[in-house]
Amino acid sequence: MSVGAGFSYKKFVHFALEQTRHRSTLVPHPSQEKFKFIKPNEDNTVLSALSFSTSKVRLLRSLTIEQKNSAQVLDFAAFSEPEYDLPIFCANAFSSPARSIVVLDLNPLYDTTEHKDYREKYYRNLMPLIHKYSELLPWGGKITSESLRFFSPIVIWTIFEPTEANLQALYSAFMDYYKVWLELMDGAVRETNEEKIDRNREAQHKYLTWRAEKDPGYSLLKKLIGESGAKDLVREFLFEGVSSLGTKSFLDYFPEYAQEDGTVNRKRSMAGKSFGTRPWDVHGRFVGGDASC
Ligand code: BLA
Numbered sequence: 001m002s003v004g005a006g007f008s009y010k011k012f013v014h015f016a017l018e019q020t021r022h023r024s025t026l027v028p029h030p031s032q033e034k035f036k037f038i039k040p041n042e043d044n045t046v047l048s049a050l051s052f053s054t055s056k057v058r059l060l061r062s063l064t065i066e067q068k069n070s071a072q073v074l075d076f077a078a079f080s081e082p083e084y085d086l087p088i089f090c091a092n093a094f095s096s097p098a099r100s101i102v103v104l105d106l107n108p109l110y111d112t113t114e115h116k117d118y119r120e121k122y123y124r125n126l127m128p129l130i131h132k133y134s135e136l137l138p139w140g141g142k143i144t145s146e147s148l149r150f151f152s153p154i155v156i157w158t159i160f161e162p163t164e165a166n167l168q169a170l171y172s173a174f175m176d177y178y179k180v181w182l183e184l185m186d187g188a189v190r191e192t193n194e195e196k197i198d199r200n201r202e203a204q205h206k207y208l209t210w211r212a213e214k215d216p217g218y219s220l221l222k223k224l225i226g227e228s229g230a231k232d233l234v235r236e237f238l239f240e241g242v243s244s245l246g247t248k249s250f251l252d253y254f255p256e257y258a259q260e261d262g263t264v265n266r267k268r269s270m271a272g273k274s275f276g277t278r279p280w281d282v283h284g285r286f287v288g289g290d291a292s293c
Contacts, residue, residue, distance in 0.1 A: 007167055009074035009093060013050065013062045016076060016178050023182060024054040029061065035237045040224040044068040047224065049237060056080055056185055059240055063233075065224070071096050072162075075217060075238060078181065079208075082201035082245070084188045085109050087122055087152065089181045091174055094217065100162045101140070104173055105155040106181055109203045112152055113286040122184065123153050123284045129176060130154045131282070136169040139278040145271040146214075146254070150207060153284030205246030206253045212239040213250045214268050 020026060029051035038047050044067055051061035058081045065073035072095040080086040087106035094101045106126070112119035133156055140159040151157065156173055160166040191197050212234050221230035235242055251258050257265045279288025 007072055007095070007162065008066055009064045009072055010048070010066075012074055012091065012171065012174050013048075013064060013076060015175060016062070017050075017052075019178060019182055020052075020054065020060065023186060024056070026052040026054060026060070029053050029059060029240075031059075031061070031237045031240050035233060038225060038229070038233065040065075041226070042067070042224060044070070045224060049233075051237065051240075056084055056086075056188060058082070061237065061240070063238060065220070069097070071220065073217065073220070077238075079204055079241065080185070080188070082197050082204060083190045083192075084185075085118070085191065085196075085200050085203075086184055086188050087181070088204070088207060089178065091177070092217075093170065094220075095162045095167075097162070100158075100160050100166070100170070102137070102156065102158045102160070102170060103151075104170070104177055105152050105157075106177065106184070107150050107155075107207065108152045109200060109207070111149045112284065113149075119153065119284055126154050126180060127282060127284050129180065130156070132176070133169070133173050134278070136166075137173060142273040142276050144214075144269040145274045146210075146269055148275060148279065148288070150210060153280040153286075201245050202248075204241065205248065208239040208242040208245065209248070209250050209253055212242045213264065215239075216268070 017026065032049070032051045035049040035051070038049060040047050046066045048064045049061070051059060053059060058079050060078040062076040063073070065071060072093075074091060074093040076089070076091040078089040087108050090103060090105045090107045092103045106122070108118060108122070110118040112123060130153070137156050137158040137160070140157045143157060191200065215234065215238070218230060218234065221233060225233065250264055256270045259265050275288050279286060281287050
């Protein structure tokens, strides 16, 4: 039985903000003023947007969308200041009455297959988390191949029927993952080497650039708040920093999307979907082979 109607992702946001407040002072982010009262075209829909920063966190923001008897959406993310190489906390859930599509992760700033030191630093000790949830929230099947480089070995990528039990499992996972992220944040030591700070900034910018261009939520946002509203929300709220943290373009980072006339191919994926099963082993080592397999 689906519980879509009475369910709200707001409690996820409340939990996260409260936990964060225990550890640091939340300062409203400038983007909050502009997007707090954003009004959708449809009467049955409520959009809520909140954004903050803390001493170590450049941007902590959440968007929830609640549609009566229809879609429930959570987009919650936290991006550290470039002085820290912290993973990006990422909780995305889109629930229709029939199914929920979920990505919950501590997205790595650096690809964990290429950067083994980064994998060791952050994920080695976290692998038990994925075992805890791999049965309750199993791998969601084939996925946009390009997304994988932004996922960590502990990513929860899943699709389920939004029953009470499944949503409770997701809430439990969300709380665990967020607490772990806060621990990492607390322990993070400020980098002073300018080169490393620049590298962190560029890595975050690359991530923001990917998501601002290819986020699967875009078409729903466009429907709710129109094309220019959706563009603003994506570039100045959800992925704020995409216009200021760096100057490289989407095609500089992802040249495989270039079309002959120099524009960006609108397809989400050039490589196609792949990875029908979880492509990391219990140690967090990538075992997915070539993306095209
Ligand atoms: C589907 N959302 C998906 C899928 C992924 C994500 C992987 C499955 C389709 C695919 O393989 O691309 C999420 N992809 C991510 C995330 C990253 C990524 C988090 O690369 C990070 C690096 N989803 C939202 C929001 C909405 C939303 C805010 O997060 C709506 C406002 C909707 N997601 C949504 C919908 C689908 C989807 C409607 C199914 C339709 C589709 O695939 O386009």
